[in-house]
Amino acid sequence: MRKPIIAGNWKMYKSFDEAVDFAEEVRDKIPSAEKVDSVICAPAIYLPTLVDIATETDLAIGAQNMHYENEGAFTGEVSPAQLSSIHVDYVILGHSERREYFNETDEAINKKVGAAISQGIVPIICCGETLEEKEAGKTEAKVVYQVTKALEGFKSEEVKHMVIAYEPIWAIGTGKTATADDANHVCGFIRKTVGQLFGLDAANEIRIQYGGSVKPENIEELLSKEHIDGALVGGASLEVASYLKILEAASQDA
Numbered sequence: 001m002r003k004p005i006i007a008g009n010w011k012m013y014k015s016f017d018e019a020v021d022f023a024e025e026v027r028d029k030i031p032s033a034e035k036v037d038s039v040i041c042a043p044a045i046y047l048p049t050l051v052d053i054a055t056e057t058d059l060a061i062g063a064q065n066m067h068y069e070n071e072g073a074f075t076g077e078v079s080p081a082q083l084s085s086i087h088v089d090y091v092i093l094g095h096s097e098r099r100e101y102f103n104e105t106d107e108a109i110n111k112k113v114g115a116a117i118s119q120g121i122v123p124i125i126c127c128g129e130t131l132e133e134k135e136a137g138k139t140e141a142k143v144v145y146q147v148t149k150a151l152e153g154f155k156s157e158e159v160k161h162m163v164i165a166y167e168p169i170w171a172i173g174t175g176k177t178a179t180a181d182d183a184n185h186v187c188g189f190i191r192k193t194v195g196q197l198f199g200l201d202a203a204n205e206i207r208i209q210y211g212g213s214v215k216p217e218n219i220e221e222l223l224s225k226e227h228i229d230g231a232l233v234g235g236a237s238l239e240v241a242s243y244l245k246i247l248e249a250a251s252q253d254a
């Protein structure tokens with residue numbers, strides 16, 4: 001039985017005070033980490049403060065991106081070693097917004113995955129198709145390509161601790177959600193791909209999230225599906241009430 005994982009992705013939202021208020025309010029209200037992994041992926045500048053607030057609670061803190069080198073002349077970047085030094089637990093890698101607006105390549109994402117695991121940070125690896133690709137029947141080919149490239153060179157033992165987020169790009173921030181059956185079908189396809197590449201153990205243990213307009217109203221149905229182990233939540237993770245409702249639903253699923 002895979003434990004559900006809900007990760008809020010705040011993207012480039014919230015002032016410092018709003019971030020602190022949010023974390024202080026939710027940290028004691030979230031369900032037990034025995035039932036669900038509750039993560040907030042915040043802007044890098046807030047991470048040390050949020051990690052402090054979350055210490056000794058069941059709330060985990062993640063970054064939204066990082067470089068693959070541990071140090072160097074890379075102005076403006078944050079390194080895996082730096083994230084690890086402040087005890088960040090997770091990092092989102094290869095989000096479609098980073099691929100689209102910051103030219104992030106599959107090769108760079110693969111290096112970032114390796115860098116994250118070598119620092120003990122769990123990567124949340126994003127994949128997903130555009131509307132054009134969906135309409136052309138290329139969803140499966142696209143996610144297989146992205147997942148295969150991201151996981152290239154790793155061992156089954158490493159892969160099973162990773163998280164993959166299937167996020168159809170046309171569903172992000174649009175209010176359009178993939179149907180639970182469609183999302184489950186693609187997540188199942190990703191699991192099958194992991195199985196072909198890394199064996200049954202990795203396929204059974206890796207957690208696969210769905211992302212794209214997830215909210216309290218649709219989380220239950222999504223999580224009731226066999227291959228959906230959680231959600232990567234954008235807009236609905238910005239409000240305390242909706243974030244907590246999503247976590248509550250996930251804890252019932254466990």
Ligand SMILES: O=C[C@H](O)COP(=O)(O)O
Nearest residue numbers: 009172173212213234235
């Ligand atoms: O990382 C989160 C996704 O991009 C989904 O965002 P959304 O829940 O606002 O659609």
